[in-house]
Structures are given as structure tokens and as C-alpha cells.
Amino acid sequence: MSKTIIPFGPQHPVLPEPVHLKLTxxxxxxxxxxxxxxxxxxxxxKLAEIRDFHQMIYVVERICGICSMIHAMxxxxxxxxxxxxxxxxxxxxLRVIWSELHRIHSHLLWLGLFADSFGFESxxxxxxxxxxxxxxxxxxxxxxxxxxxVCVIGGMRKDISPEHVNWILSELKDVEREIKRLxxxxxxxxxxxxxxxxxxxxxxxxxxxxxxxxxxxxxxxIAQDMRMLGYAAFNEINFEPVVETDxxxxxxxxxxxxxxxxxxxxxxxxxxxxPEGELAVKAKGRPEGEVISRVEQPRGEVFYYIKANGKKxxxxxxxxxxxxxxxxxxxxxxPGMWLSDVxxxxxxxxxxxxxxxx
Amino acid sequence: MIEHVxxxxxxxxxxxxxxxxxxGYRFVTLSCVEIDETTVDILYHFDKDFQLxxxxxxxxxxxxxxxxxxxxxxxxxxxxxxxxxxxIRFQGLAIDYDRTLYLEEEVxxxxxxxxxxxxxxxxx
Amino acid sequence: xxxxxxTRARTMSPWVLHFDCGSCNGCDIEVLACLTPVYDVERxxxxxxxxxxxxxxxxxxxxxxxxxxxxxxxxxxxxxxxKVVVAIGACGLTGGIFREAYNVVGxxxxxxxxxVYVPGCPAKPEAIIDGVVLGLEKLKx
Numbered sequence: 001m002s003k004t005i006i007p008f009g010p011q012h013p014v015l016p017e018p019v020h021l022k023l024t025x026x027x028x029x030x031x032x033x034x035x036x037x038x039x040x041x042x043x044x045x046k047l048a049e050i051r052d053f054h055q056m057i058y059v060v061e062r063i064c065g066i067c068s069m070i071h072a073m074x075x076x077x078x079x080x081x082x083x084x085x086x087x088x089x090x091x092x093x094l095r096v097i098w099s100e101l102h103r104i105h106s107h108l109l110w111l112g113l114f115a116d117s118f119g120f121e122s123x124x125x126x127x128x129x130x131x132x133x134x135x136x137x138x139x140x141x142x143x144x145x146x147x148x149x150v151c152v153i154g155g156m157r158k159d160i161s162p163e164h165v166n167w168i169l170s171e172l173k174d175v176e177r178e179i180k181r182l183x184x185x186x187x188x189x190x191x192x193x194x195x196x197x198x199x200x201x202x203x204x205x206x207x208x209x210x211x212x213x214x215x216x217x218x219x220x221x222i223a224q225d226m227r228m229l230g231y232a233a234f235n236e237i238n239f240e241p242v243v244e245t246d247x248x249x250x251x252x253x254x255x256x257x258x259x260x261x262x263x264x265x266x267x268x269x270x271x272x273x274x275p276e277g278e279l280a281v282k283a284k285g286r287p288e289g290e291v292i293s294r295v296e297q298p299r300g301e302v303f304y305y306i307k308a309n310g311k312k313x314x315x316x317x318x319x320x321x322x323x324x325x326x327x328x329x330x331x332x333x334x335p336g337m338w339l340s341d342v343x344x345x346x347x348x349x350x351x352x353x354x355x356x357x358x
Numbered sequence: 359m360i361e362h363v364x365x366x367x368x369x370x371x372x373x374x375x376x377x378x379x380x381x382g383y384r385f386v387t388l389s390c391v392e393i394d395e396t397t398v399d400i401l402y403h404f405d406k407d408f409q410l411x412x413x414x415x416x417x418x419x420x421x422x423x424x425x426x427x428x429x430x431x432x433x434x435x436x437x438x439x440x441x442x443x444x445x446i447r448f449q450g451l452a453i454d455y456d457r458t459l460y461l462e463e464e465v466x467x468x469x470x471x472x473x474x475x476x477x478x479x480x481x482x
Numbered sequence: 483x484x485x486x487x488x489t490r491a492r493t494m495s496p497w498v499l500h501f502d503c504g505s506c507n508g509c510d511i512e513v514l515a516c517l518t519p520v521y522d523v524e525r526x527x528x529x530x531x532x533x534x535x536x537x538x539x540x541x542x543x544x545x546x547x548x549x550x551x552x553x554x555x556x557x558x559x560x561x562x563x564x565k566v567v568v569a570i571g572a573c574g575l576t577g578g579i580f581r582e583a584y585n586v587v588g589x590x591x592x593x594x595x596x597x598v599y600v601p602g603c604p605a606k607p608e609a610i611i612d613g614v615v616l617g618l619e620k621l622k623x
Binding site for chain 2: 034036037041043046208209210211228229290291292303305307315316318320324325327328357
């Protein structure tokens, strides 16, 4: 059988972001997939040498626009640990609320794009319609729809007023009702099942050895969620990781769908327990030493390595984003699959290329 | 602060990582920091049940580092990244992008190093 | 006569091509948000197409770097005349917060001619729609 090499991307209707895959095909079946990157590489880690450690918050927020607040939270937690700052309880709960709002909007975005990848356009529109409500909450509480810039070293910059709290709760009720309305479609629809069940299967052992993170790992039956570490206020609210065991695209879809509903529950818990008090403590001095900070993003574990030497600028800032860890999964999943399944499988890891390349 | 750091040397990089794999650790990532003109620090991070463990390798810039991608396949990506950004060469990479993972020919320099000598591809 | 019909058709239903060339995703998802129910520009005849040869309006988000400038140029050359280029977001305009990074060339206008600049970090869907409508003035001529 002769071999064909097909380039997939960087400009592809299914991918909102530029990534290139070199697919080697035998007939219609993929034998090898080699990813190529570099279309979004900017070199943000290097900016730590120009900007001081407070300004870097705004740079790390723009590593990825979808989970920007969680990047900032992870960075601030690292610096706070280095400087020995205790974050006030109210700020910790607010971090949970905003990070979970980001998780809901990211998962809805993904569910929509995933539906679009197998041509289910009305489901795509429905998911994005629900998502707008979450963005409205972000806009009303912080002033911006996506990059909300609320984290500072030592706490938060913005507060949620009591009137907003009631409004958020009623909006969340709507969101929950509408997501549940999609449940039958996503979970049992013939089209969805046909295109996702049994595609791109990874066993738990494979997934663990490849070092995968987040929903991709949890769909293979391994309960690994950084929220179990209890950062921010996750140690004070009830939290159970969502796990599925099949390890295929359908299981990943189910994990993300159930996490969306779980996040709504987490926000309700956090709002119920939201303590009074100050928003931030003043950060005095400069960070010194090495630290590792990990939090759970919608796509998985994000890992910050910060090395500071007591100067205004950090010596080294290293970011390992979830998609960077999930790319090896593509190389393991794609061989043996049909060409027509490539978009579904590529999207099933929820690729965020601007995260990967920074 | 970083705890559980084990220092390793160029000779036992692969051996130590293979040991970690047998013990059931998940590969997290590598971090590279420039120390001075001639050396860099490479930290290998592993995770097991939310406990991180690190291997610290202080490597000279001019000799290639043995790749751990035969042990942990996922490491090929980050090793290629370090090749791009620091100019360190890894020997025995599963997939070698030859310093073009992120950077184009015209900017094929080492942005994260202040002082550097770019080396050619090591023999396999 | 024929030209008149063409111009009218073009301005009534411009087809857009979106290319992310190194943005943080913020502007990209806002571009996509324009197409979805709340803003829904499809009701005005705008369609997001994947093929540059079908497009009239080229939406570019994000900074240009050394690798994607060739892709950007290539896409631009494939779009048939007359075409409108809309640069979106602070990064697309000047490089924004990333302008000092080593792999960043600068704004989109360093590589291809830009007709409309839409500021914002990220630009709001309203601003993006406004930018496209402004760009259509060029097609009218």
C-alpha cells in the first residue's frame, strides 16, 4: 500500500487555532502523526526579565484567554508562597467562584466546538448561547468578558456585592436548567454516539505513563484533580473528582459535561460560605527562592516553576500548561484511526495552542 | 519551596528516571534555568499521589544530555523545547525537531541564554 | 449594471475568514461569539468560511511571529480581490503586551495592508461587528 502524507492545519475550519499535524496515511487509516508547533510562540516566559513580578500577572493572564484567571491565580499563589503571604479568606472564596465560572465557560466552549467537529452545528450554537450567560456574570462583576484581571498578589482586586450574589444565583439556576436540557442530546444522541464511542481509546495505564492531565486522564479512570490539593478554598468545600472509565472521546465528553454541572454546585457552595472581611493584604518585600505552584485548569493541571532572587524581576518563570502534557496523547491515539476521525480526536484533548506554545 | 530534590549527574540521568518510572511516578515536566556562562540547571519533575519529586541535573552547555524520552515518551516535547530555547542538545530523542519546534531559521538563536555556543546535532 | 449587482451582493453578505496568528484566544473566541446566538451575525448574511478563496473579509487576531507570517501572507494572497483586512485586538494592532517578546514581529500591518483596526484586549463582539461593517465601506467603492 502506498503512503500518503496529508497536512492538517495550520488553517483548518475545525481548529480555531493554528496547529499543524503531519498525517501519514495508508489508504484511509493513519499510521503516523507528527505535530508541528511554533505558529503561536511568543516567548512570554522571557518577558519576566523585562517586567517586574507584579506586572507579570497581566502577562500570564494572556498566556491563554480562556482560562486567564486561573493562570493568574496559579502565579499569585506561587509568589505568595515565596513571600509568605496569607491570603484573606474572602479572597480565597472569591478565587474559587471566578475560577469555577471560567471552568464552566471553557467547558461549554469546548462542548460546542466538539459538536462542531462532527458537524452538529445546532448543538454548537446551543452551548455557546448558554455560555454567554456566564460571560455576562463576568462582565457584570469585573467589567470584562474574558480576561477579567481580578487576581493580585495577596488577594483580589474586585469584590462581589450582595445584590450581585442573588443575581448570580438566579442566573446559575437558568444555566443549570439549560445545560440539563442538553443532557439527552449529548449523552444519548445517535450522531454523538456514532462519532465518539470507541474513538481514540486510551487505557488508564497508557494515559498515566504518557503523563496526561485533566479530563483526558480522568476519562481513563484515574482520579487526579489538582483541586484535591485544596488550594484557594477548595479544602473548605465538598469536592469529588469526576471520573469515567472508558477512555474514549465519549468518556472525555461525559467528564467535561459532568464537571460543568459540578462547577455550578461548587460556586453555590462557595457563595453560601463566602465570609466577610478584607479583600487583599499588602505585598511587602520581594520574592526569593524557588517554588512550584499547581492548580487545576479546565484542561488539566497547570504547573508553574518560579525562581526569584530577591530582585524586582524574576530570574526564571516556567509554565507547563495542560495541553503541553496532553499532546503526546495525540501521537498515541491517532495511529489506526480513520482520517475522518482526526478532528474529533484532536478536539477531544481540548487543545489550547496558545497555552502550549506561550 | 521545593522539597524532595535529588541531585543527579549526566551518567545516571536515564537510570534515575527509569527508577522513577518503576516506582510509579507520573512524568510532569522539565525546567531549565541558566546558571552561568557554562552550565545550566535542569530539573526533572515527577508526581505520585500529589507528591512532587525532583531530580536536579547541573549540566554543562557544551555536551549533549542523554534524553529520557525512551523512558518517558512524553518528555520528547519538553526536551525539544529546551533545545530551542537554551541550545542544549539532547541525545537519543524519540522525535527530534532539530531546534525548529518553535523557532524559524532566521531566529535560530538561544533566547533564554545570555551566553551561548550553538552546537550541531550530536551523533546518534 | 453587473458591477452594481456584484457590489450589492458583496456588501449584503460578506463571507469572513478568521485566522488566529498568535493571539491568546481571547479575541478568537470573541470572533466566534459574534457568530453564535446572542450576537448572531449570520442573520445578516455573514458566514465564517474555512477556505480563503471564498472569503471577502479577513479577520486577523494576535501578534505576528516569524513562523506564522508566511502563513498569513499566503492566506492573504489566496483571498480574491476586492478584500478587506480587519486587525483585531491590541496584539493585532501593535503587538500589545507581547511587543517586547523575542519571537514577536509586531502588528499585522507589518506583513499585510490593514483596512480596519479594532482595539481592545480582548475586543468585544460589538466592536468586531462594528469593525467589519466599517470595512464593508471599502467594498462599496
